[in-house]
Amino acid sequence: MNREYRDIPGTYVMDGQHCRKGYHLNMFCMSLNKAENRDEFRKDEAAYLEKFKLTDEQKTAVLERDWLGMLRLGGNIYYTFKLAIFDGRSMQFVGGAMSDVTEEEFRQMMVSGGRPVEGNRSKKEQEQSNG
Structure with a gap:
């Protein structure tokens, strides 16, 4: 489905x-x-x-x-x-590995509010912005 x-x-x-x-x-x-x-x-x-x-x-x-x-x-x-x-x-290590950043970079991204929404709303939106 x-x-x-x-x-x-x-x-x-x-x-x-x-x-x-x-x-x-x-x-x-x-x-x-x-x-x-x-x-x-x-x-x-x-x-x-x-x-x-x-x-x-x-x-x-x-x-x-x-x-x-x-x-x-x-x-x-x-x-x-x-x-x-x-x-x-740690969970931050795993999150960093999945995000292609270090454990500390991932930790800081979460403390700073997480990933930006722009470009992460839909795959169609990503395709449009890439090209």
């Missing part, structure tokens, strides 16, 4: 379709709630991921810590953040 929110750049709404796409990825992330699973993942990340029905793209995103890629592939930020916590990373 064509949803109006699909036109908002950088937005991955957890609607039914996106939720189904990321179900196994999110269940992997939830598994990190248990210490024994974290220990097993720490020993051999790739082998641990084989316990879940992840796509090859999802496995690669996890192993490379492609935070934005995980969201695009159905990850829910609240679940994928469990992996960031496992790595000892």
